Amino acid sequence: MTSSRRQWLRTAMATAGATWGAQAASAAAMAPQGAMAPGRLPLAPEPLPALRPRRLQPGDTIGLVSPANATYEREPLTLAVEALQAIGFKVKLGRHVQARYGQFAGTDAQRAGDINDFFAEDEVAGILALTGGSGCNRIVDKLNYALIRRKPKFFGGFSDLTSLLNAIHRQTGLITFHSPVASSEWNEFSLQHFKAVVMDAVPDLLVNPNDKGDSLVQATDRITTVRPGVARGRLVGGNLTVLASLAGSPYFPDCRGALLFLEDVNEYIYRLDRCLSTLRLAGALDALAGVVLGQFTRCGPGDGAYGTLTLDEVFDDYFLPLNVPVFRGAMIGHIRRKFTVPVGQMADMDAQAGTVRLLSSAVS
Known part of the structure; x- marks a missing residue:
């Protein structure tokens, strides 16, 4: 390849790159916030100021969700509800907490929807996962982060919930909790x-x-x-x-x-x-x-x-x-x-x- 040909290619590529960059910047500036993902906030270059949820108190209602694996038997759910009640909470089951789609507790939309619904409900003081497993990555882009930032509340769990705990904090600044799930053993130390x-x-x-x-x-x-x-x-x-x-x-x-x-x-x-x-x-x-x-x-x-x-x-x-x-x-x-x-x-x-x-x- 001749030197003139190489120079022509470099000039053409630089021009195309500059044009694409300008078009992308223009499109990003004109795009509505909601076009990014459901309720997602623009990602701040620096960590957002910490949002602290209201502390939980006896008598508060805990929304029980299953963002990951399905629970196949009835007893684990019964034990989880009784454990939370023994701590002093009222328990409200997510609409799809007993659903099943393959190994998951419902479709992606159903599992994410239960979390979004409970963040929206003023009656619910906090949200706790029933169990872990897998599947939280499938819904991490389906949470309504703008809603969560407007209505912060306790959100807890561990294991596969790592995705949601860190995503919620990263996108909203809300402090989340790497805690026992509802079906964990609530021994004296953990409690x-x-x-x-x-x-x-x-x-x-x-x-x-x-x-x-x-x-x-x-x-x-x-x-x-x-x-x-x-x-x-x-x-x-x-x-x-x-x-x-x-x-x-x-x-x-x-x-x-x-x-x-x-x-x-x-x-x-x-x-x-x-x-x-x-x-x-x-x-x-x-x-x-x-x-x-x-x-x-x-x-x-x-x-x-x-x-x-x-x-x-x-x-x-x-x-x-x-x-x-x-x-x-x-x-x-x-x-x-x-x-x-x-x-x-x-x-x-x-x-x-x-x-x-x-x-x-x-x-x-």
């Missing part, structure tokens, strides 16, 4: 932390129980300091594989200056490695203030043999180069006793002590 954060409006201290039992050393619920230090930032995160699936979308959390908390269950180590690689390549690890690793339950090498990296090695590879405080073993994840972690709340972490302290109440 104590849920009440402290969501009902009593106190700046909770998230610290593992110190219980050796009759052993010489504590063998369960241990904290491991990966890199010592203290840090302050907004709490974001949740289930690692679900979070990684949001990378590159407008629903992924802003991780700049954040405390990233992660957990997972039933994943091979190589898959967790891949998810952390996704976060690294997306730039999510570049400017973290600190990392809190929860429980990685039944996450092993697969096939009964270590031909792969260990979890220790994977975490060291990704987190030690960041030069920020990191600890592992927090009571976050698919475990019986779990913290309630407010997504978007400012907190201090101490990697040596293995603690996270909320700086203020996450509810108003």
Whole structure:
């Protein structure tokens, strides 16, 4: 190809690119806000100011939704309702909480609709997921974020709910809650932390129980300091594989200056490695203030043999180069006793002590 021909191609491509950019900018300026997605707000370049939901009180009505998997038997729903009533709440079932579409609790429109409906209903003080599973990513772009921002209220759950917790906070600034789902075991530990954060409006201290039992050393619920230090930032995160699936979308959390908390269950180590690689390549690890690793339950090498990296090695590879405080073993994840972690709340972490302290109440 001659030099004149190459120059002509470069000029033509630059002209076409400039024309396309101008057309796209013009179209974006003229497009109505609603054209982006149902009720979605324009994504702010900086984190939105935190919106705190009203704290829950005995007698409040909780809207029970199933944004992910269907519940096939009647008893789990009955037990979940009775548990919430025992806490002191009234319970209102989403219209499709018992629906079924494949493995999901209804179609995408039905599951998203139940959430939107409950945010719109003044009678409902808060919204809690019945269970996790899969499918929340399918509806993350179907929530009415403009409505949620106008009528903020408690929204909680964990596992697959990671998508919705982070999307709601990212799009609206509303603090959401990585908490037990309604069908979780509401033991004393889980209930104590849920009440402290969501009902009593106190700046909770998230610290593992110190219980050796009759052993010489504590063998369960241990904290491991990966890199010592203290840090302050907004709490974001949740289930690692679900979070990684949001990378590159407008629903992924802003991780700049954040405390990233992660957990997972039933994943091979190589898959967790891949998810952390996704976060690294997306730039999510570049400017973290600190990392809190929860429980990685039944996450092993697969096939009964270590031909792969260990979890220790994977975490060291990704987190030690960041030069920020990191600890592992927090009571976050698919475990019986779990913290309630407010997504978007400012907190201090101490990697040596293995603690996270909320700086203020996450509810108003």
